[in-house]
Amino acid sequence: MLIDLASSLIAYVAITLAFGEAASAGNLAIGVVAALSPDCDYAIYACVRNKFAVISHRFVHYPLAWLTGALAFGYLSGDWYRASLAAAGFAIHFVHDSYGWVGIQWLWPFMPKAYISFGRGGRGFQIMTPETRRSILHYRYGHELRQGFWDVFWGRLRDEFTNLGFTVEIYLILSFTVVCVFFLLYPPAS
Numbered sequence: 782m783l784i785d786l787a788s789s790l791i792a793y794v795a796i797t798l799a800f801g802e803a804a805s806a807g808n809l810a811i812g813v814v815a816a817l818s819p820d821c822d823y824a825i826y827a828c829v830r831n832k833f834a835v836i837s838h839r840f841v842h843y844p845l846a847w848l849t850g851a852l853a854f855g856y857l858s859g860d861w862y863r864a865s866l867a868a869a870g871f872a873i874h875f876v877h878d879s880y881g882w883v884g885i886q887w888l889w890p891f892m893p894k895a896y897i898s899f900g901r902g903g904r905g906f907q908i909m910t911p912e913t914r915r916s917i918l919h920y921r922y923g924h925e926l927r928q929g930f931w932d933v934f935w936g937r938l939r940d941e942f943t944n945l946g947f948t949v950e951i952y953l954i955l956s957f958t959v960v961c962v963f964f965l966l967y968p969p970a971s
């Protein structure tokens with residue numbers, strides 16, 4: 782989540798410079814919301830987890846659908862600047878997730894059972910079956926089945942904010958600095 786946030790700030794500045802636009806808090810929000818929104822599937826997980834066991838990065842983690850949506854918006858509206866902000870946010874989220882534990886359905890709806898991971902912990906690029914993925918999920922998140930909704934929610938947030946690591950902290954500070962400097966150099970049109 783924090784890495785998605787930092788990456789979306791950098792992407793916002795790069796895309797806005799490329800399109801020659803002035804800074805705007807609204808457009809910045811498009812990129813940030815796009816980078817964070819695929820994780821809204823947490824709400825679905827919270828509702829169904831007692832019935833279907835551990836579920837993570839599913840239901841709305843369909844990169845082709847989100848990217849096609851952003852491209853369709855650009856095509857229909859002609860607003861390729863905002864379409865690019867949204868597409869970059871989505872791409873950042875899904876590429877980052879692909880380095881996580883459980884892989885992403887990059888080829889959904891064409892190959893819904895292929896969970897693609899770009900590699901973490903030396904596992905390298907791999908395509909997981911739903912069965913392999915399920916066993917990894919149980920290993921990683923199985924304890925959540927015995928916890929209530931808020932314990933799971935705060936536990937996930939705590940995971941996110943503790944043990945960030947020096948590199949991530951520097952990346953966060955750098956990305957916020959880049960955005961602040963950009964807003965100073967190219968202030969919003971009044």
Ligand SMILES: [Zn+2]
Pocket residue numbers: 819820838842874878
């Ligand atoms: Zn995600």
